[in-house]
Every structure is written in structure tokens, then in C-alpha cells.
Amino acid sequence: MTAPGAGEVVAGVVDPGLRAELGEVELWTATATVVPGAVEAGRERLGRLSGAFRAAERIRERAGRLLDVSYLAFERQVGLDPTEPPTALEREAREVVVTGQLMAVDACHDVRLAVLAEVGVPLGVLDARRTRGPWGLRPAAAGERWGRDGRRGDVVRPGTLVVADADGPVAPVAGDPPSALAAGRRTREVVLYAVRAPGMPSWEVSEAVWRAARYLSGG
Amino acid sequence: MTSIEERPDVLAGRPVLPVLPDLDAPETLASRRGLRTQIEALHEQLRRALEASWAPETLAAAVGPAGAGDVPRLLDLGELEVVRDGLLAGLEHVREAAARRAEGHARARALLEEMYSDPDAHRGVALTTDDLGVPGCCRWQVSPVLGVVGRLAGWWRVKVSSGCP
Numbered sequence: 001m002t003a004p005g006a007g008e009v010v011a012g013v014v015d016p017g018l019r020a021e022l023g024e025v026e027l028w029t030a031t032a033t034v035v036p037g038a039v040e041a042g043r044e045r046l047g048r049l050s051g052a053f054r055a056a057e058r059i060r061e062r063a064g065r066l067l068d069v070s071y072l073a074f075e076r077q078v079g080l081d082p083t084e085p086p087t088a089l090e091r092e093a094r095e096v097v098v099t100g101q102l103m104a105v106d107a108c109h110d111v112r113l114a115v116l117a118e119v120g121v122p123l124g125v126l127d128a129r130r131t132r133g134p135w136g137l138r139p140a141a142a143g144e145r146w147g148r149d150g151r152r153g154d155v156v157r158p159g160t161l162v163v164a165d166a167d168g169p170v171a172p173v174a175g176d177p178p179s180a181l182a183a184g185r186r187t188r189e190v191v192l193y194a195v196r197a198p199g200m201p202s203w204e205v206s207e208a209v210w211r212a213a214r215y216l217s218g219g
Numbered sequence: 220m221t222s223i224e225e226r227p228d229v230l231a232g233r234p235v236l237p238v239l240p241d242l243d244a245p246e247t248l249a250s251r252r253g254l255r256t257q258i259e260a261l262h263e264q265l266r267r268a269l270e271a272s273w274a275p276e277t278l279a280a281a282v283g284p285a286g287a288g289d290v291p292r293l294l295d296l297g298e299l300e301v302v303r304d305g306l307l308a309g310l311e312h313v314r315e316a317a318a319r320r321a322e323g324h325a326r327a328r329a330l331l332e333e334m335y336s337d338p339d340a341h342r343g344v345a346l347t348t349d350d351l352g353v354p355g356c357c358r359w360q361v362s363p364v365l366g367v368v369g370r371l372a373g374w375w376r377v378k379v380s381s382g383c384p
Contacts, residue, residue, distance in 0.1 A: 020248055021293050022255075060273045063266045063281075073262050076302065077255055079288035082262075083281065139293060161291040174291045 006031050006217065009210045012193075013136035018161065022077060025173075026196035027137045027163060028206045031128055034107050034188050035218035042110030042215065049117045050101040058120075059097065066090055068120035074197035075174055078161055086175035087122060089113060106185040111192075111212045121194050121208040124163070124171055128189035130181050131165045135193060138162065140169050146178045153178060163193055190216065246296035254299040261306040268310060272317035280312035324352035331377075334361050338375035357381045 012027030019025055055066070062069050064083055067090065072082040085091045089112050096102055102117060104110050108125040115123045130148060140160045146153035148167045156162065162169035163177075171177035173195050183190045192212050196205040269281055294302065327350040334341045338361045345360040358380045363369030 018293070021251065061270055063269050064278065069263075069266060072266070073259050075291070076258060076262050076306075077294075078291035079294050079298065079302070080291055081288075157290055157292075159292045161293065172291055 006033060006213070009206045009213070010133070011206075012163070013134065015136070015138035018137055018139065022074070023198035024196070024202075025074075025137060025198060026202060026205065027135060027193060028196065028209045029133065029135050029191060029193045030209050030213040031133075031189070031191050032213040032216045034190060034216045037218055038107040038216050039110070041218070042107050042114065043104040045114050045215070046102040046104050046110055046117075049114060050096070053096065053102065053117050055094075055096045059094065062120075064094075066093055066116055066120060067122055068197075068200055070197040070199035071120070071122060071174070073199065078174065080174055086172075088176055090116065090122070093117075107216060108183040108185075108187065108190060111215045114215065115194075115208050115212050118211075119204055119208050121200070121205055122174070123208060123212055124177060124193045125183040125187075125212075126170055126177060126181055126191040126193065127183045127187045128191050129187075131170045131191055132167070133165060133191075135163055135165050135170070135191070137173060137195065138164055140164075144168050146170065147181050153180065163195070192216075251294075251296055251299060254296065254303055258299065258303050258306060261303065261310060265306060265310050265313060268313045268317060272313070272320055274316075274320055276320060277313050277316045280316040281309050320352070324350070327351050331359055334359065334377050338377055339373060342375055355381070 009028055009030045012029055014025055014027060058066060063072060065072055065085060067085075075082040075086065080086060085094070089109065093102065093113055093116060102113055104113075112123045112125060115121055132148075138161075140156040140158055140162050142158040144156045144158075146156055146169055148165075153168075156169050160169070161173040163171040163173060170181050171193070176182065192209050194205050194209050196202055265281060269277060327346055330341075330344070331346055331351065334344055334346070341361045342363075343361060345358060347359075348355045348357045360378050360380070361375055362378045364374040364376055369375065
């Protein structure tokens, strides 16, 4: 078995117990290298999207959120309050109703925002230097910590549903990854991931990850 | 032997079944899935109710105890019941708030008709599109014709101001 190439979208392993409880949950991942032109391209893309994005209408249709409604139901099923977005990106993106435009920050932020506006999928971006595949979905075990170096990361509450790599949990299934693992302004090698909530078409989530990888790698 | 009498030769090989279900049975995957289906349906009803009556008062009514955790995790049967009950309560509150809002809109529309039919009796009364539950930024106000002259002469009319600031 060969390792997946850059930009190739790969399905993660989902814990059978999790799938039995929640239904058709999936994880899609891809790796990408951020090209220097991605920042400018991302800014232009958000500018174009701002002109066509009907944020107020979407917020009304989706009970105050920008994600697809499948994710709201999913958050309810896993004990979260869907009236409050679990990611900072979505909380800030709702300001588009006031500002009238999707604000560009950096390449990784911008690609997440573009995917959120285009298809309503919550995309996560990890620093590829701090995680290694294969990635999967599972409940966290007792004593596990975020990240590769188990001594440095905070303890994960047992039972938390997480995206995990070969070494341990790297992100919650809904919410932001710890800042030490998340991709930042200067990150060049990234891991993109998106969880498919039941009710959301599988192809739409995998394509969102693929599209984001293309955006970052200048494809 | 009559037809309703028990036949020992037939009953002998049959397993003995309990008359009532075991009410103390532990929770099962199927029971949790059943509750999850209920939660999904209620969540969708709540979303549609909010979409149909999108206003601060209905949004405030929707906020309840359903799903108040801070990390995603698998809920047990008791927790799923709490989420389901919270959704039911939230849905009821939203429907009540929406009904109150609709009543308010109906009253405002009736008042607008009265303002047009008898402006003199409604001096200074103002209504906005929010009061009427219609989109836009219009404002209807009973004001005097020609300012002070109309005020002194008792000439009143409904003035419509349109357009957002």
C-alpha cells in the first residue's frame, strides 16, 4: 500500500461503535503544500464570493448558522448547542451580514472560509509537521492528550469524539483543533480534513476537501 | 373437550414468554437510535419554525437546555432524553412566540387601516415594517398637512417614508 499523494482525498477510518450510534459519519482528508500565490488568490476568491453570498438568507434558513443543516443536527446529536458555532471561523464569518464582505486573513483561513461559503462544510486545517496519517474518527480514551507529544498537549476528556492520527487525537469532530496543531499564517505543508455529518452527501464533503487542496496548491 | 380449553399436548413444547416486557432492561443501541431519530425530527421542526418566524423574540425562545455540552461526545439514553425534552420545550416556546408575533402584526395592520380611514383620531401614531411583519424599511406616520397650519386646522394624513437610512 502506497501513501496518498499531495491533493489526493482519502477516507479516514471511522470507529464502528461511532458509526453504529450516529449513522453515516465519514472523515475525508488530503495533504497540500501552500504555494506563495495562495494568499492573493484566496483574497480574490473571497472578494468574488462576497458579491454572490446571500449570508442573511442562509443564516435565516439554517437557524443562525452558515453550515449545512446536516451539521447542525449532528452537533445536536453529539451534545453541542447548535445555536453557537463551535469554530471561531464561523462565528467571525457571521459578521459578513454586517460588513458585507468575507474578510481575508491568510491562505488557510481564506480557504476554510471559501469552502464554508460555497458548500457549508466545516473544513479543518492542521500543520502537517505536527500530525501524520492515517487519520480517523473515534472517541478519545482516558489519559490521551492532544498532539504527537503526549507530554505537551492538554488532556482530552475521555469520550470526546475526535479526529485522531497515528499518535493520538488532533482535533475534535466539531470545533477548532488546539492552536499548537492548527495551521497558521506561515505553515506551508498542511493536512485538510472535513467530517461528513449524516444527511450530507459524501461526494460534496470529499470534493470540498479536494477543492480546498487545489486552492492552496495553486491548481 | 371444547375449542377454548388448553391442550397440554400443544403447550408442552412452547417456550414460556413473559406477560409484560422487562421495564428495567438496560439501554440498547436501538433505544438510543430511536431517540436520535426523534431528536433529528424535532430539530428540523424547530429550524423550520425559526425560518418561518425569524425575529429576535423567536430566536430567544429557542434557546434552551438542549445540547449544552462543550465537547462533542456520544450521549447516553438519559442525556438524549434531556436533549429531546429540551427540543420539545424549545419548539413549544418558539411556536408561542411566533403566534404572539403574528397577533401583533395583525393588530398593527388593523391599526394602519384605521389610521388611513380616520387620521385625525390617530394623530402622531407611527408604524414600521417591523411592526407589520413585512420586509423593507417603510414607516407610516400620521402627521399634519403643511406642518403648523395643518396642526392648527386639524388636517391630518398618513405619510409614508420609504427607503432604508
